[in-house]
Amino acid sequence: MKSIRKYAYPFVSVLAVLGLLFLAVPQAMAQQDNDNNDADDNFNPPPCDFNNQFYADNGIDVTQLIGRFGDNGGRTRLTGPPARGNQHNFVVDNTCTTNDPTRNNIRILATTGGNADDGNSPFTCASTDPLSMPHSLNCASQSAVEPETFEFISLIAFLNSQGPFAQGPYLRNVGFINGGLQGVQQNHGTDISIGETLNVDGQTIVEAPGQTLRGFAMQDIVSNFEAYASIRQKTPHGFALNPCSLAMIQNMQDPTATTVPQPCFSVSDKTVNGLLISDVATPNLRQDWRFATNRNAMDGSDGNDPFGTPPSSKPFGYFCDDLLGMWIITYFWFTTPPNDPRCSSILGPIGAANGLTTDGTPIILTAFELNDRLEANNCGAEAQEAVDGSDGGAAFLICPALPDPRAGAITSDAFLDQVFNANGSPNNPILTVNFLSLQNFGKFPNELTSTQLSQLHSIASSHGVPF
Amino acid sequence: MPSPKGKRVSRRDFIKVAAGAAAAGPFFIFTPDAFASSKTLKIAKWAHFLPEFDDWFVNVVAAEWGKQNNTQVTVDLIPVEEVRERAFAEVAARKGHDIFIFPWPPAEYHEHVIDHTGVYKTVAFKYGTVQQLAHRSTFNSKTKKYFAFSDFWMPSPLHFFQDYWAEVGMPLGPVHYGSLLSGGRKIRDKLGIPCGLAFSPTLEGNVTLHTVFYSHRAYMLDAPGNVLFNKNAFAFKTLEYIQALCRDAGTPDQLTWGSGGSVQAMVGHKASSAINAISLLRTAEKQNQDVARRLWLQPPLLGVSGMGVTALPHVTNCSVVWNFTKNQVGASKFLADMVDGSRKGYEKSLGCNFPIYPKTVPDIIVRLNKDPLAYPPSKYTALKDALHWTPNLGVPGYATPAYMEIFTTSLVPKMVARVITGEQSAEEAAKSGAAEMQRIVDKWNQ
Numbered sequence: 001m002k003s004i005r006k007y008a009y010p011f012v013s014v015l016a017v018l019g020l021l022f023l024a025v026p027q028a029m030a031q032q033d034n035d036n037n038d039a040d041d042n043f044n045p046p047p048c049d050f051n052n053q054f055y056a057d058n059g060i061d062v063t064q065l066i067g068r069f070g071d072n073g074g075r076t077r078l079t080g081p082p083a084r085g086n087q088h089n090f091v092v093d094n095t096c097t098t099n100d101p102t103r104n105n106i107r108i109l110a111t112t113g114g115n116a117d118d119g120n121s122p123f124t125c126a127s128t129d130p131l132s133m134p135h136s137l138n139c140a141s142q143s144a145v146e147p148e149t150f151e152f153i154s155l156i157a158f159l160n161s162q163g164p165f166a167q168g169p170y171l172r173n174v175g176f177i178n179g180g181l182q183g184v185q186q187n188h189g190t191d192i193s194i195g196e197t198l199n200v201d202g203q204t205i206v207e208a209p210g211q212t213l214r215g216f217a218m219q220d221i222v223s224n225f226e227a228y229a230s231i232r233q234k235t236p237h238g239f240a241l242n243p244c245s246l247a248m249i250q251n252m253q254d255p256t257a258t259t260v261p262q263p264c265f266s267v268s269d270k271t272v273n274g275l276l277i278s279d280v281a282t283p284n285l286r287q288d289w290r291f292a293t294n295r296n297a298m299d300g301s302d303g304n305d306p307f308g309t310p311p312s313s314k315p316f317g318y319f320c321d322d323l324l325g326m327w328i329i330t331y332f333w334f335t336t337p338p339n340d341p342r343c344s345s346i347l348g349p350i351g352a353a354n355g356l357t358t359d360g361t362p363i364i365l366t367a368f369e370l371n372d373r374l375e376a377n378n379c380g381a382e383a384q385e386a387v388d389g390s391d392g393g394a395a396f397l398i399c400p401a402l403p404d405p406r407a408g409a410i411t412s413d414a415f416l417d418q419v420f421n422a423n424g425s426p427n428n429p430i431l432t433v434n435f436l437s438l439q440n441f442g443k444f445p446n447e448l449t450s451t452q453l454s455q456l457h458s459i460a461s462s463h464g465v466p467f
Numbered sequence: 468m469p470s471p472k473g474k475r476v477s478r479r480d481f482i483k484v485a486a487g488a489a490a491a492g493p494f495f496i497f498t499p500d501a502f503a504s505s506k507t508l509k510i511a512k513w514a515h516f517l518p519e520f521d522d523w524f525v526n527v528v529a530a531e532w533g534k535q536n537n538t539q540v541t542v543d544l545i546p547v548e549e550v551r552e553r554a555f556a557e558v559a560a561r562k563g564h565d566i567f568i569f570p571w572p573p574a575e576y577h578e579h580v581i582d583h584t585g586v587y588k589t590v591a592f593k594y595g596t597v598q599q600l601a602h603r604s605t606f607n608s609k610t611k612k613y614f615a616f617s618d619f620w621m622p623s624p625l626h627f628f629q630d631y632w633a634e635v636g637m638p639l640g641p642v643h644y645g646s647l648l649s650g651g652r653k654i655r656d657k658l659g660i661p662c663g664l665a666f667s668p669t670l671e672g673n674v675t676l677h678t679v680f681y682s683h684r685a686y687m688l689d690a691p692g693n694v695l696f697n698k699n700a701f702a703f704k705t706l707e708y709i710q711a712l713c714r715d716a717g718t719p720d721q722l723t724w725g726s727g728g729s730v731q732a733m734v735g736h737k738a739s740s741a742i743n744a745i746s747l748l749r750t751a752e753k754q755n756q757d758v759a760r761r762l763w764l765q766p767p768l769l770g771v772s773g774m775g776v777t778a779l780p781h782v783t784n785c786s787v788v789w790n791f792t793k794n795q796v797g798a799s800k801f802l803a804d805m806v807d808g809s810r811k812g813y814e815k816s817l818g819c820n821f822p823i824y825p826k827t828v829p830d831i832i833v834r835l836n837k838d839p840l841a842y843p844p845s846k847y848t849a850l851k852d853a854l855h856w857t858p859n860l861g862v863p864g865y866a867t868p869a870y871m872e873i874f875t876t877s878l879v880p881k882m883v884a885r886v887i888t889g890e891q892s893a894e895e896a897a898k899s900g901a902a903e904m905q906r907i908v909d910k911w912n913q
Binding site for chain 1: 711
């Protein structure tokens with residue numbers, strides 16, 4: 001996709017100009033907004049959780065979600081990762097439902113940053129010219145604070161199995177109106193039912209479980225959107241070359257394995273001091289998230305055309321179909337230690353270009369780097385957790401990306417959830433700079449005026465991330 | 468076999484003979500009213516998995532076209548496993564049928580067929596330009612010639628028994644290859660039911676295995692047509708995966724099933740999952756509704772290494788007009804006119820034949836949502852986006868002669884068998900398989 005962000009602003013601008021011309025009111029020109037970051041510049045709502053009915057409409061049984069923000073009377077995951085110290089992950093905010101009736105009143109403060117690797121990234125040029133690893137010359141002129149690669153998401157809840165997709169028969173009324181048009185309009189609405197139960201040999205079987213109101217199985221939609229989690233491989237017992245899950249090892253790393261080699265890195269949740277810590281909580285990660293959204297552009301700018309030459313199409317659009325912003329988690333890891341000579345020629349150039357993770361391994365930013373360099377050369381592997389929940393960690397996420405993180409979507413009380421190095425510095429300081437720019441000015445750095453950019457330099461320096 | 472010329476064939480007679488043809492391999496010939504005509508059109512067609520489709524094709528499509536075009540049309544139904552050799556026999560003899568209809572892209576015969584561009588152009592007037600799946604399945608990028616004409620295809624979703632998978636905590640199916648292995652193992656351990664993916668040298672075995680390799684990024688050939696197999700770690704790792712799947716979750720029968728063996732195992736409720744055309748589920752619906760209710764569809768498994776949700780087509784229906792036939796004009800016209808029947812063909816195939824031209828079945832999504840034979844009626848909704856997750860045989864390139872020879876000679880099932888039986892290690896089999904592929908590519912490059 002060509003970035004929504006990239007096109008939305010000119011599009012809105014053109015509409016605004018056309019509107020002014022149509023009105024042809026001279027005073028309006030005199031009163032035009034001078035980009036002063038006031039209320040009318042903050043037209044993007046901040047992220048909030050969905051309400052239970054919207055989950056059900058999309059085939060999710062909320063009672064089976066794990067670690068959903070605000071469960072248990074507002075106590076679940078109020079503090080603890082992603083929040084640090086005394087931070088809260090969310091606040092109660094009744095404007096959420098006003099802005100969007102599909103939301104509840106839990107506004108998410110923890111804003112998890114990551115990198116999109118699906119063609120919406122400046123690093124994509126690497127894959128168009130694989131021989132010029134890691135980046136082709138086309139990328140050389142890109143700004144160091146180029147925003148297009150970044151995604152900001154809200155880690156609302158986890159699914160450790162496909163259980164929450166198996167919502168049973170669902171019946172709801174739509175279109176009910178009582179008193180519209182000054183009390184005149186009445187409509188009983190229509191009952192919509194999904195699924196039914198039948199008895200087969202004494203067994204009760206739910207037909208079509210987990211379907212959305214639009215007739216898709218939610219699991220089928222979500223399986224198209226992969227979020228890449230990178231669990232730390234440095235353990236107290238040494239560098240772990242595999243997860244602590246035989247099934248995940250057998251998936252691709254070593255199908256002949258019969259035991260889990262040690263040391264291994266954990267892929268199951270933990271409870272620490274009464275707090276649930278997901279296996280993919282940010283402190284457990286060696287680098288920030290990567291996302292393959294495969295999404296269709298709302299404005300058609302991706303040229304999505306299944307009949308074209310070459311075809312350009314994905315089965316579902318993230319923002320069009322994955323209405324809960326869900327992901328299937330693909331774990332990826334290195335199968336050799338950082339300095340192992342067998343893979344040094346593969347890992348070295350990637351690390352030189354992208355920097356290093358908290359483990360000292362290269363940061364992986366693109367699908368090309370993971371698939372065509374690491375995995376193709378047996379230097380890396382990937383797998384998903386078993387969907388029966390037997391691995392004990394997150395298999396799926398409810399973690400919607402902000403459609404447009406500008407113009408008010410990142411509020412002043414939000415905080416960036418990102419991976420930190422051992423010395424406390426962010427592993428990806430450019431991500432921090434972009435977040436601060438969005439939070440303070442509602443824009444990406446490359447959209448700022450020179451004055452604003454100067455201010456951003458000061459703000460970033462005060463956060464310990466000069467650029 | 469001598470043809471019973473001049474004899475009108477009743478529907479009952481037809482079904483008898485067609486069933487015999489499918490089982491034993493003799494071909495069947497139909498003679499329409501236009502027998503007295505001097506013009507003839509002889510068609511060889513692979514025997515459809517659902518005989519009712521062939522019944523309609525022979526008795527309605529061919530017969531009515533013959534009447535309208537004053538032509539005597541004969542149709543011979545050929546079992547899938549005999550298609551390749553029969554076609555080569557006709558090429559060698561430079562005589563036989565006017566039209567030969569394959570269940571896969573017949574790229575190997577590109578030197579012996581007409582350029583079908585004209586057929587596509589004729590159809591384009593009514594139904595629009597050819598879509599990608601057909602284009603990449605029937606276009607030779609070197610000669611710039613369409614070596615075949617494609618009018619329908621069949622997706623390859625995952626079929627799984629909800630009751631078996633619910634027993635191991637996966638009531639909605641395995642989702643990805645990791646869970647196929649881990650869940651399949653648990654099902655076999657707990658219930659004694661193996662997974663039912665076909666690995667044998669059959670059409671279903673080839674489609675299944677080519678899908679598994681492609682989903683694991685183990686390309687046979689790259690886009691320009693060079694051998695890519697075993698030039699990275701994907702090939703032998705995929706072989707190891709398949710070996711583990713058969714050893715830990717499968718059955719030795721997977722290697723020896725004949726054509727339709729996987730279907731029989733599934734319809735008998737004796738396997739937990741399979742990659743197949745929906746003719747599998749349709750067969751279950753006809754034979755045992757109780758089994759059919761437990762049998763569910765899912766889009767293909769999520770592949771590894773960025774491959775996403777994808778599966779190769781079970782069938783790409785491709786017709787050729789031989790360049791040695793005398794009735795090239797009539798044969799080309801038949802192919803173009805055949806598309807007019809796509810909507811009926813979709814119905815007669817019980818929804819198995821997805822149209823290449825979407826305009827011919829514009830309400831296909833509605834039909835998938837409310838299938839009259841399925842329980843529940845929405846069961847086939849999983850196929851809504853089938854065109855998006857189905858690339859052509861030959862992907863990431865076109866269906867080239869070399870790729871299709873790899874496919875039709877069952878090189879991949881044979882390679883897999885060597886690993887599963889212990890004859891070779893995964894590394895050895897990947898190496899020898901790549902060498903065989905290189906030999907085929909070299910032959911076609913000469």
